[in-house]
Structures are given as structure tokens and as C-alpha cells.
Amino acid sequence: xSATFDRKIEATLADSRLQLAIYKATGRLxxxxxxxxxxxxxxxxxxxxxxxxxxxxxxxxxLDWFLEEFERNVLAHGGHVHWCRTATEVADVVLGIAKRRxxxxxxxxxxxxxxxxxxxxxxxxxxxxxxxxxxxxxxxxLKHERPYHIVAPxxxxxxxxxxxxxxxxxxxxxxxxxxxxxxxxxxxxRDKFLRADIGISGANFxxxxxxxxxxxxxxxxxxxxTSAPKVHIAVAGMEKLIPRAQDLAxxxxxxxxxxxxxxxxxxxxxLSGPRREGEVDGPEEFHVVLLDAGRTKLLAxxxxxxxxxxxxxxxxxxxxxxxxxxxxxxFPWVYSGPxxxxxxxxxxxxxxxxxxxxxxxxxxxxxxxxxxxxxIPKILLELRAEVKAEEKHHAxxxxxxxxxxxxxxxxxxxxxxxxxxxxxxxxxxxxxxxxKKVPGFMNVGPVRAWLSQRDLPAPAEKxxxxxxKERQGR
Amino acid sequence: xxxxxxxxxxxxxxxxxxxxxxxxxxxxxxxxxxxIPREERIASMLERVAALAGRTLHAHSTSxxxxxxxxxxxxxxxxxxNAPFLRQMGITALPGxxxxxxxxxxLREACSRVEVGITSADYALADTGTLVMIASPAEAxxxxxxxxxxxxxxxxxxxxxxxxxxxxxxxxxxxxxSSMVLITGPSRTADIEQILVRGVHGPGEIHVVxxx
Numbered sequence: 001x002s003a004t005f006d007r008k009i010e011a012t013l014a015d016s017r018l019q020l021a022i023y024k025a026t027g028r029l030x031x032x033x034x035x036x037x038x039x040x041x042x043x044x045x046x047x048x049x050x051x052x053x054x055x056x057x058x059x060x061x062x063l064d065w066f067l068e069e070f071e072r073n074v075l076a077h078g079g080h081v082h083w084c085r086t087a088t089e090v091a092d093v094v095l096g097i098a099k100r101r102x103x104x105x106x107x108x109x110x111x112x113x114x115x116x117x118x119x120x121x122x123x124x125x126x127x128x129x130x131x132x133x134x135x136x137x138x139x140x141x142l143k144h145e146r147p148y149h150i151v152a153p154x155x156x157x158x159x160x161x162x163x164x165x166x167x168x169x170x171x172x173x174x175x176x177x178x179x180x181x182x183x184x185x186x187x188x189x190r191d192k193f194l195r196a197d198i199g200i201s202g203a204n205f206x207x208x209x210x211x212x213x214x215x216x217x218x219x220x221x222x223x224x225x226t227s228a229p230k231v232h233i234a235v236a237g238m239e240k241l242i243p244r245a246q247d248l249a250x251x252x253x254x255x256x257x258x259x260x261x262x263x264x265x266x267x268x269x270x271l272s273g274p275r276r277e278g279e280v281d282g283p284e285e286f287h288v289v290l291l292d293a294g295r296t297k298l299l300a301x302x303x304x305x306x307x308x309x310x311x312x313x314x315x316x317x318x319x320x321x322x323x324x325x326x327x328x329x330x331f332p333w334v335y336s337g338p339x340x341x342x343x344x345x346x347x348x349x350x351x352x353x354x355x356x357x358x359x360x361x362x363x364x365x366x367x368x369x370x371x372x373x374x375x376i377p378k379i380l381l382e383l384r385a386e387v388k389a390e391e392k393h394h395a396x397x398x399x400x401x402x403x404x405x406x407x408x409x410x411x412x413x414x415x416x417x418x419x420x421x422x423x424x425x426x427x428x429x430x431x432x433x434x435x436k437k438v439p440g441f442m443n444v445g446p447v448r449a450w451l452s453q454r455d456l457p458a459p460a461e462k463x464x465x466x467x468x469k470e471r472q473g474r
Numbered sequence: 475x476x477x478x479x480x481x482x483x484x485x486x487x488x489x490x491x492x493x494x495x496x497x498x499x500x501x502x503x504x505x506x507x508x509x510i511p512r513e514e515r516i517a518s519m520l521e522r523v524a525a526l527a528g529r530t531l532h533a534h535s536t537s538x539x540x541x542x543x544x545x546x547x548x549x550x551x552x553x554x555x556n557a558p559f560l561r562q563m564g565i566t567a568l569p570g571x572x573x574x575x576x577x578x579x580x581l582r583e584a585c586s587r588v589e590v591g592i593t594s595a596d597y598a599l600a601d602t603g604t605l606v607m608i609a610s611p612a613e614a615x616x617x618x619x620x621x622x623x624x625x626x627x628x629x630x631x632x633x634x635x636x637x638x639x640x641x642x643x644x645x646x647x648x649x650x651x652s653s654m655v656l657i658t659g660p661s662r663t664a665d666i667e668q669i670l671v672r673g674v675h676g677p678g679e680i681h682v683v684x685x686x
Binding site: 047048085115158181262263 | 501581601662
């Protein structure tokens with residue numbers, strides 16, 4: 001585990017206000033989901049998950065086919081498709097469009113994909129103003145922070161934090177009422193929507209048979225982003241494809257319920273191309289950016305490629321006992337929680353944060369609530385194996401391997417095991433049920449670290465075998 | 475075209491596929507339409523909208539519709555969409571209701587100024603309390619989005635059971651429109667301390683009027 005990871009975790013654990021905020025928010029989302037997928041209200045829930053998994057599997061296994069079909073249909077409706085391998089290529093596409101349209105103001109709706117590639121910073125670097133319009137994203141953009149949670153980006157902030165940032169950045173004095181804060185953001189952003197030259201959105205789904213981008217939201221900012229400006233650019237990871245518009249009947253039933261417990265979010269926009277003949281409003285230009293940025297690399301592993309099925313509902317974060325303690329900012333990348341723990345090492349290499357796949361109790365809650373049935377614990381185990389395989393030569397791992405080899409040797413030989421446990425009971429560490437201290441010579445770095453976080457049961461004075469023997473003898 | 479070709483090449487290599495290789499038959503789309511009598515659908519639609527803090531009316535005559543809309547738009551400037559149904563109902567002739575916009579600039583100006591936007595809806599989805607808005611010359615996008623209040627008036631026969639029926643009727647919405655929007659309740663956010671606030675960007679007030 002890197003020192004940064006360790007330090008961020010410690011800081012989060014020590015912050016009792018933050019602990020409460022995470023606990024309350026995720027707890028509320030968990031209970032909303034539970035009600036929404038209850039068999040009394042959604043008897044088809046498990047069938048929907050199975051169907052969603054089958055559709056995603058089929059799409060990812062044939063991704064090139066669906067990408068080309070999607071592209072054909074976008075073009076057929078008068079839109080444009082841009083294929084980008086890197087963050088820089090995406091920025092170049094947007095800058096090119098902005099230059100041609102003489103644009104200076106861009107409004108953005110929430111998109112994890114653009115967070116992933118730091119699009120705002122790249123555009124601002126070239127003198128464009130790029131404004132986040134989802135309330136939570138707007139606040140964290142003003143604070144220059146990363147989203148704390150996939151669906152609740154400002155989960156870690158209180159109304160007082162918001163009052164502070166509004167005072168500093170908007171010159172609004174001491175407004176601590178949440179409703180008033182929301183209306184301040186509405187006024188500031190409404191003006192931006194009406195003046196913006198370009199709207200940039202992400203995409204919850206790309207529909208191959210329609211060439212459509214589907215956006216799911218509650219505030220209406222994605223609708224404004226894609227309706228008011230003359231140009232709409234959707235930036236989407238290539239894995240967002242599903243084959244048919246009809247498949248939305250499956251996915252939309254799962255996404256809102258898993259994320260926030262809503263049967264449907266307030267707005268679902270199905271957008272396929274620029275405005276058509278006779279329409280009074282809507283964008284004149286419609287662009288879709290298909291982003292690779294590491295996704296093709298993930299396809300190489302037939303098992304782990306299921307990580308790309310994710311529809312970013314956030315349910316695995318809410319249900320993860322680790323996320324609920326260490327929070328979103330402890331994670332090394334914009335994607336946090338269990339899904340972050342499996343995709344970060346695959347995008348950036350397992351050595352980017354070797355502790356990440358180990359930051360899990362493997363309880364399996366994430367897999368149980370995942371609407372597309374990604375087997376997250378299994379992938380975590382595979383990634384752990386990869387970390388260890390790469391670190392084979394490290395002295396500490398060699399020592400660990402030697403220790404476990406010795407353990408295996410003893411444990412697979414009954415006589416030897418009996419003798420060893422007897423010795424341990426006699427001379428080994430003592431404690432009230434658990435080992436609190438080990439003899440000095442053993443209390444070194446790795447052992448101490450191990451014991452600081454775990455309870456090792458103290459050896460019983462008599463082993464089961466000994467007790468059994470005594471009973472037999474009676 | 476360089477990035478496109480490189481990406482497709484890498485995807486195919488990592489999946490072990492050849493260019494243009496057709497996939498096996500995909501799992502069939504899952505469309506299950508329950509049989510629910512019309513009155514039950516209407517009741518469910520109105521109940522769901524009310525549960526989301528929307529206001530509702532099940533009208534049995536044109537005058538009932540007009541009275542309801544007139545009550546809300548009295549003293550409140552309003553924009554009505556170009557939907558023929560609203561004209562038939564006489565809504566576009568109500569005092570203070572502007573309609574018939576064909577120019578984007580004027581429409582934007584009006585929508586930003588008024589308090590109420592009035593539209594019809596192509597469908598309603600009974601099981602979620604959802605309005606389906608298909609953009610067309612008759613239905614601009616901004617009318618149901620920019621003013622702080624939204625009134626949707628639609629005939630009872632357009633109340634469907636749910637998403638499955640919608641996508642059974644419109645398997646390819648892109649063939650008909652550039653934008654299909656589902657609206658389920660008033661605009662909302664809970665981004666600050668998970669406290670619910672309505673009307674953050676879209677209308678915070680929504681009325682659904684179903685006409686028999």
C-alpha cells in the first residue's frame with residue numbers, strides 16, 4: 001500500500017463529521033434501493049439483472065461490430081462521430097469545434113468520463129470557460145475537487161462548506177439555507193445555459209441501432225445542456241453501447257433503482273442527431289466522441305473484460321463496508337469504491353496503487369447489488385494475484401511466501417501440526433481470547449502491521465485432539 | 475481516420491474477431507407488457523405523479539380542462555406549445571397564453587420570461603408516472619423545461635402501461651425524432667446533504683391533466 005493511500009485513509013477515518021456524512025448518505029441510498037427492488041414492487045428484478053448481464057456480455061464480446069453500427073446510424077441522422085484514443089485527442093476535437101463555431105462558453109452536464117480525462121482543465125487551459133451544471137459538480141468545480149461519489153459528487157460537503165465556497169467564488173454572503181443555495185446556483189447557471197455556445201454531456205448509454213445517446217438525470221441540467229446551445233457534444237466511453245433501443249426497457253428499470261431507488265430518474269433523454277426539419281429548438285450540430293483511453297486494453301482479458309459492463313449506478317460504493325469507512329477521495333482515481341478498485345489497476349497498471357485490490361474484505365455485497373452482475377470479488381482476487389506475481393522478487397514477499405510455504409508444510413502433516421500447536425500453546429503468545437502481544441523477536445514490521453489491524457485468536461491451552469483423547473480414555 | 479482504424483484494430487485483436495464478422499444472435503430484447511384496464515392505468519398514472527409531488531386532474535370535459543389551466547395561468551404569463559390538442563382544448567386562446575412560436579429566438583425569450591409552460595405529451599407511462607415528450611414542430615423542447623411550472627395535457631388513450639409498451643410501439647424512436655424525453659416528476663436535486671430541493675434547473679412544479 002502506498003503512503004498516500006494510507007495517509008488519505010487515516011485522515012478520513014479520523015474525521016468524525018465526514019464519517020457520519022458518508023455513513024448517512026450511503027445508508028440512505030442503500031435503503032432506497034432496497035425498497036425499489038423489493039420483490040413486491042419489482043418481481044422481475046433478478047430476471048432483469050440476468051438479461052442486462054447477457055446484453056452487456058453480447059455487446060462487449062462484439063464491440064467492434066456495435067461501434068460501427070452506432071457510427072453508421074449517427075451519420076445517417078446527420079450527426080458526427082469522433083474516435084479518440086487519448087484525453088488529448090478529445091480536447092483537440094472539442095477545441096476544433098469551438099474554434100470553428102467561435103465559441104467561448106461551454107456548459108457541461110455531469111460525466112464521469114470527462115472527469116476521467118480532466119476535460120475542463122484542458123479546455124480552460126486553452127482559454128475556454130467550461131462550467132459544470134449539475135449542482136454537486138458545480139460546487140466541487142468551484143472548490144477544484146474531484147467527485148466524492150459516482151452519483152453524489154458533493155457527498156462530503158455540508159451546507160456550511162457550500163456557503164463558504166459561494167461567498168468566496170460568487171460573492172454571496174453567508175447563505176446557509178440549502179434551498180436558497182440551490183436557487184442561487186439555478187440563477188447563475190440559467191444565465192450560462194442561455195449564453196453557452198456548446199453543451200458537453202457524457203452518455204449513460206449509446207444505442208447502436210439508433211445512433212442515439214441516452215442521458216439519465218434528475219435536475220434538468222443535462223436537458224438544458226443538450227437543448228439550449230447550438231452544438232451538443234457527447235463524450236462517451238466506448239463500452240457504453242447497447243444494441244437496441246428496446247434494451248432500454250431493461251436497463252432503465254435497473255439504473256435508477258440501483259442508484260437512488262427511483263423507478264425512473266426525473267429525466268431520461270434519448271437523443272439522436274441534430275434538430276430536424278421544422279423543429280423550433282434543439283442543437284444544430286450533434287457530435288459523439290467515442291473514447292478509448294485504455295478500454296481496448298481491458299478487452300484483452302476474457303474474464304476481467306466484464307468490468308466494462310458497468311453502468312455507473314454507484315450501488316457497489318453504497319454497499320461497500322470499505323468505501324463507507326474510507327470514502328471516495330482515498331481512492332487513487334476518479335472511480336472509487338469496488339468498481340474503482342477493479343478498473344483503476346486495469347487502466348493504470350496494478351503497480352499504480354498495489355494496495356487497491358487488497359482494500360476489500362471480499363464480503364461480496366458489491367456483486368450482490370450490481371445490476372449487471374459484475375463479479376467484482378473474483379476480479380479483485382485476480383488483481384491481487386497479479387500484484388503478487390509482479391512483486392515476486394520483493395524481499396517482503398519472498399519472506400511471506402516462505403512463511404506460507406512453511407505453514408503449508410506443517411499444516412499438511414498431522415503429527416507435525418500437533419506438535420507445533422502443543423508448542424504454541426505452551427510457549428506461544430497469550431491473551432484474553434486474542435493475541436495482543438507477540439514475543440519481541442517476532443514483533444517486527446510486517447507482523448506488527450498485520451496484528452495492528454487483525455485479531456489473531458490465542459492458541460487454546462488444550463487442542464481438540466487432546467480433549468478428544470482424554471474423553472476416549474475415560 | 476487514423477484513430478478510428480487503430481481503435482477498431484485493437485478491439486478486434488483483443489476480442490479475437492475479424493473485421494465485419496457478424497455476431498451470434500443477440501439475446502432477444504425483453505419486452506413484457508402487462509394487461510391493465512384503461513381506468514386502472516389512468517388511476518396509476520395520476521397516483522404516481524401525485525406521489526412525486528406533481529398535481530393531477532382527470533378531466534371528463536373540455537371545460538374542466540380549461541378551468542383547471544385558466545386557474546393556474548391567471549395572472550401568470552404562459553407559453554403553450556404548438557400541439558394541435560392544446561388548440562382543440564381551447565388552451566391557446568386563454569388570456570395570457572402565448573403560442574405558435576416558429577422562431578427559436580422568440581421561443582427562448584418567451585420561455586425565459588414566463589411562469590408556466592403548457593404542452594401535450596405523446597404518452598404517459600402508468601407504472602412510473604412518466605410523461606413521454608417526442609420533439610417535433612408541434613412540441614419544442616424548451617416549453618417543458620425552461621419555465622418554473624409545467625402543465626401537460628393529454629388524451630386518456632395515450633396512457634400506456636410502461637416502458638415496455640412504449641418501446642414495443644416505438645422500437646426505433648430515432649427514425650421519428652431527434653429527441654425523446656421521459657419526464658418523471660418535478661426537477662429535483664439532493665446534492666447538498668441529501669436534502670431534497672425541487673426545481674433546481676427544470677420546472678419545480680408539474681401538473682398532469684388526463685382528458686377522457
